Every structure is written in C-alpha cells, then in structure tokens.
Amino acid sequence: MEKIKVEICCGTACYLLGAAKLMNIEEELPENLKDKVDIQARTCLGLCERDHLGGAPYVKFNDTEIMGNASVEKVLARLNQLVEGAEQS
C-alpha cells in the first residue's frame, strides 16, 4: 500500500498559529499508523491568504486534501480513516 503523504505547513503563519506542536506528530503516531504515513514539514503551502488566515495551521494529505485548523488529534483521526478506507478497498 502506498504511504499516505502528510504535509505539515511550517510556514511562519501556520507556525505561529499552532503548527509548532504539529511538528513532533511523528513521535505521537500509534503503532497501527507508524509505517503507513510519510510526514513532511513544508514551507508556506500558500493557503494562508488574507481571508483564510483563521484556518491556519494547514495540513495537506496526498497532495489534494486540505485540513484547516489542524491539531494532532484531528490529523490522527483523519489518518485512521484514510488507513481504514484503504484497507477496505
């Protein structure tokens, strides 16, 4: 199975608005996710434009799906869904 690509925005806006604590998500991955995801820190994903600022920090899954107001819990929950979905199909 392809690993799920997770890009964490560490651009300055996202960093200030909470990405700092997302940066060590790697360490918090539960066993069932450990070798199924590929986590990368990114510079500004270009999503923090003026009107969307309130959505930072942003995380991107598999190049397409965007999550705003990301938190460790939200990212882990979404990863679990993605992994389950992939296993079922």
Next chain:
Amino acid sequence: MINGATYIRRELLIRLVRAFDDGVLREEIDQIPIRLRPKDSDASRCCIYHDRAVLKYRLMALLGISAEEETDEAKTLSEYLDEIIGGEPREISEDSEFERKTAPLSVCAPACSGCPDARVVSTSNCRGCFARPCVYSCPKNAITVTNGRSQIDSSKCVKCGKCISACPYNAIVKTTVPCEEACPVGAIRKNERGVAEIDFSKCIFCGKCFMSCPFGAVMERSQIVSVLSAMKRGEKLVAMVAPAADRQFPGTVEQLLAACAKAGFSDVIEVALGAEKTTEHETAEFLERMEQDSKTFMTTSCCPAYVNLVGKHLPELIDKVSLTPSPMVYTHEMVREADPGAKTVFIGPCVAKRSEARRKGIDFVLSFEELGAILAGRKIDVLACEPHPIERPAAATARNFARSCGVTEAVLAEATAKLPGFQLAAKQINGIDRKTCAMLKLYASGKLPANFLEVMACPGGCVNGPCSLS
C-alpha cells in the same frame, strides 16, 4: 503553548501587518472586529457585540494604546492609527503617572471576566460520607456537614487545601483568580467593580498575569505599527535579536537573522554579542567587589523584571545588584557606535524589556510573536532563508545567556580564565514567584549563603518568556 487568546492575538497581528503592507490598514482597521465576528457567527463571549468590542481593544493594544488610557470611546481605530503614524512620538512627562502611562501592560476591562474571589468550596460531588475526612483534616474547624453536604465557612477557611486532598470524591475544589494567583508581588487586584486592575507602583512587568489570564484581558502594548511605519519611511532600523531566539522559530539563529534582514531591517545583530560584554564587565565587577570585601554578595542585573522587583519591593538588595548594563544595552551601544543614525529594535520574549528599553534609550521593542507576524505577513519562512553571513558568531556561553544557569556559567568561565582555580558560590533563582521573593530576602540578609546569585523571572530563563513562541 498556543491557546485561544494567543491565537487571536497572533491572527490580529498578522492581519495588521498584511493590511499595512497592502496600504489598506487605515480603511480596514475599524472593520476587522466586524469581519472576524460577522452576524450569525458563533460568539466566544456573551454575544458577537461583546466580542467585537474586545477585538477593538485588542487592536488598540496592538497600536500601543492601553484601554486605561481611553478617554473618548467614540474614537475610531483609524483615528488612533493616524496619531501613531503621523504624529511625533508622544512626550510623556515624568510625573507620578509616568509608570502607568508608559506601562507595557494594560488590563482591558471589557475583556476581564471578573473571576469570583479565590475560595475553597464543596461541590455537588460531596456524598456527605460517614468518615468525613474533610471535617477532620481542617485545622480551622471551618467545615460542617448539613443536609448531607459539607459546607465550608469562608470566614474561617484559610485555603490551606488539606480538605481538598482528604476528600476521596474530589468534591472540594479551590477556585482561583488566575492573574492574582500568578502575580508574584500582589500588583493585580480586582477593583470595586470586580474588574482586574494593575497597580503600577507595584507591577514589575514580569508578564505572568498576561500569560495566565484565560480571557486574554491583560494585553501588551505593542510598537509594531511604529516599527512598520519607520521601515516604510526608509529609516535605518537595526534588529537586535535576543539570545532567547534560539529554537523559537524553525531553523537556525543565522537563518532567523537572514529572515529579519529580508523583512526590511537595514541590519541585524545578535544580542549575544552584547552578552559577551555583559559577561566580561560583570565578572570584572564581581572580582573587584570580592577584592574589596571577601564576603561580598552580588546578583545579576540582566533580567529587567528582577531589576524592577528590587526597585519596587526589595530595597535591601539595591546595592547588591550588579551595575553592569544588560546585553541589550551593550548591543544598542555597539549599533550606535557603528552608525549613530541607526534606530535599534530589540527583539525578544520579554515584557519587562519594554520598560528597560524606554529607560535606556532603545528605540523599539518587538516580541518574537510580533516579529513572527511581520515574517508571516511578508511571507518569509525562516526555514527557506539562507543563513545570514555574520562576521563572527557570538560565543556559545553568550548565546546560552537566555537559559537558567547560562549567566552563571558564562561568568564562571570568564572568572576562571582570569583566575585559575576560582571558586564561585553561585546560586540561581529560576523564576520569580512569591516563594522565591521570600528567598531573595533571605539571600539579602545572608541567611541563605551565596556570593553570586543569578536571577531570572521566568522559570527556565528568558527562553520561556511571556512572549516566547515555543
């Protein structure tokens, strides 16, 4: 750690920078509270109108205006902005109101929730048990059980908390007023209207109330707009980056310096270079004091909250505080020597530095948060910056100044280099609170032995300052 109060402060800061750079701040600033809390949106307080009112005060604080200073409620944010951008820097007379007028902190009354007084109360978790450990544990006979529920007589209760730990049902809790609890010197109290108020004759600007208020009612008065407009006017602004910057942002210190240069500062310098001078002079001063009196006792002087503490509360320590200027002051002098026309901007994690800067002639102070907002607004990622070329990196001991024990280690290294075998009976006060204030008195009277005492107001050192990011 980020929470709702820091989030909104930072979001506002970034919006402010972006609107400033787009040249629309004047038109948009009064609309920000409405844009952020449009009708039908969820309110964080009682209603969106209250939220909007508080947002206006937050923006005022970002413009450097304190809620206490407000005389005309109808005055708009754009009017304040005009004063700041267009006007001459306001001269403030050195009268009895000076501390209040120049204070870097302010309490925004509409944001204060007027927390109920601190007390110990029994909750509905109480099962009115037979053993009644609460009653037996209370040293003041303050607890009775009526109608199957324990009751605490607040006129007798001394809030020792013994009953809290005795109750097996966790039925007894202590309510607190977080700002009052956090203040080491009793400078913040609720006034007759039940709203927190800072007594500026006591406040040492340690920023602990600012960090602790769950309603974000204690606000820092920012100089960010003055810095942005000075940059826009093409003034030479030199960023002096505090040693505490290490690991605040992703990337290295050199990359952060590069990011500052990119953001529009005409030059950048590590304050750690000033820390080298502080080390050198402070060590020399200490050795000299030792020579004059072998039983000498000296404390550090680089923490401005501590210096304020001594000035306002611990007169017995005044002649014990080192007379050596702080790293910020030395760095400022270095910048001015190289270019007398340059304006200096200290960038750090500290509230109290704002008061020191005003006294010592440093032109502006920005917090790491405010610097971050400028970088975010200008789309500068520290990680993407090439390291700034620096003539010479500051010594590792100087870069370590911002961590607890860092100053001690630097002074010890310097002293042993001069006098091999030198012994320092050094102690540290790692964080100012009520307990360590009492300890400071004991050091002053010699009841606690030491000859060199490093004092930092923030536990762990400046790296954990009230405006730090990590």
